[in-house]
């Protein structure tokens with residue numbers, strides 16, 4: 252028997268709306284039981300879709316903070332090597348498809364600040380970087396970038412908030428006073444350079460701070476023109492510099508985002524798995540409800556068969572009931588999921604943008620479809636059983 | 650699409666014949682129930698033939714096999730052995746869908762306990778057979794109303810549920826339902842058994858009228874007074890026809 256035979260077409264179903272009417276009545280007749288079965292479906296749909304949304308939002312929020320670094324390579328000295336030399340940077344410049352090359356020298360420094368009476372020590376990274384390069388790596392929250400050759404500095408958001416700095420104030424590093432002219436926007440965790448806890452200054456000032464520092468750089472950040480070329484650029488840099496011996500290590504940022512993608516995909520799958528189990532339970536409860544319903548309506552099935560209902564007709568009636576139950580409960584589940592998630596995100600995370608994405612809505616749709624499918628599958632056996640009843644036996648049933 | 654033409658085996662053509670065939674034909678029909686080690690011969694070799702337009706009563710004491718016989722004719726049950734033909738169609742050649750088609754288009758069944766669907770109104774109960782016949786809802790409504798009228802149900806009861814009607818009214822709804830698909834054969838199993846004498850007589854009068862307009866009517870009863878409505882009477886005892 253084909254699905255087309257059971258559900259001929261929507262128009263003819265609506266025209267013969269007595270089937271629909273019958274299904275509605277039968278669901279209403281057992282309202283308590285119907286509601287219990289519906290709650291099972293609703294919980295399953297909520298579980299599947301909210302778990303999906305949760306996993307998806309986690310993924311989006313993390314990959315968002317990595318999205319702008321997917322186009323970079325970080326070149327650092329190979330183990331055993333101290334610095335990246337000017338000559339090596341020149342070799343990198345010969346590689347095609349590079350947008351910019353940002354050599355950075357850095358050093359660590361402990362600074363102290365007071366917070367509610369206590370003195371707290373904190374680690375900051377001091378970077379030597381050109382003004383133009385800094386502009387490529389981080390945006391300003393307030394103030395301006397330092398001028399080339401000046402003794403001014405720009406600080407990360409973390410330092411600024413810890414030390415309660417505003418542009419114009421001074422900080423002391425190793426006995427030297429630097430004027431803060433700009434404060435960077437908060438950026439979160441980064442794998443190239445950690446701007447939030449960084450102090451950025453000119454090479455001249457850096458040399459004054461660390462007169463004993465070796466020639467060369469600690470890190471070179473390479474931004475590629477096209478993210479698709481990142482592997483080729485990485486290979487070419489290694490080829491040129493590491494020809495004789497391993498001098499530098501090239502690390503592509505997209506490796507991180509790719510593996511994070513994998514992690515979050517697994518988390519999503521796991522959460523959806525939990526949702527599926529609850530739907531399975533719901534399916535069994537539908538099966539149970541419909542089975543009881545066919546038992547109770549045995550006589551009615553007998554009457555219908557006696558007046559000309561075929562097996563197909565009976566099958567259609569019961570499946571329609573299951574479909575109705577599934578659609579109503581799944582719709583309720585989807586609405587509850589969207590409004591519930593919206594409330595939670597608005598109140599707790601204070602950011603609803605991840606909910607209203609296509610990928611989050613996909614999970615709602617998925618929950619909805621699974622809810623209906625569960626109901627239909629649960630209703631299938633009882634419907635089949637009802638359709639196979641012998642008319643006379645069914646009529647005699649009391 | 651009023652007369653069913655279920656043709657399960659297209660190989661076998663029904664050859665038209667000048668001699669009118671009986672609308673109901675049974676040959677050597679046996680129905681044996683097996684209960685544990687007991688074999689109950691509910692029908693023990695019944696042969697009969699009923700012409701189009703007949704009004705037949707089947708009489709006999711309780712347990713004699715009347716209902717079993719009627720269920721055979723109504724395609725609700727199949728014989729253990731023997732042949733049953735309705736409208737010259739051999740039931741043994743039909744599958745479940747074929748039997749359903751015969752029931753739907755050739756047979757109207759009336760029961761002693763009315764057997765209405767309690768959650769549906771009178772008019773909806775009458776619509777049920779037409780749903781399975783694929784009629785549009787508009788046509789169903791119209792036909793159901795006219796059938797209720799024909800069965801003499803006061804129309805203010807059309808939207809009442811069975812439990813809001815008297816036994817006689819319920820049986821009228823059941824008759825209207827039996828007439829819904831214009832079947833050539835009406836079967837009634839003790840239709841007056843749950844009714845008082847006066848109401849019972851009214852129902853029999855109604856069946857008589859329907860017979861007068863061409864429907865073949867077969868009524869099972871154990872009330873000898875009902876015999877006078879019929880033009881043919883069959884007596885059955887211990888699963889065998891004795892007259």
Ligand SMILES: Nc1ncnc2c1ncn2[C@@H]1O[C@H](COP(=O)(O)OP(=O)(O)O)[C@@H](O)[C@H]1O
Pocket residue numbers: 682683684689690691709710711712713714715716717718
């Ligand atoms: N489903 C059944 N299982 C076993 N025995 C049955 C069944 N139906 C009928 N019988 C038996 O068959 C006989 C005829 O029954 P039935 O046709 O109902 O009689 P009537 O309608 O004349 O009262 C009775 O002995 C009855 O007990």
Ligand SMILES: [Mg+2]
Pocket residue numbers: 715716717838
């Ligand atoms: Mg009986």
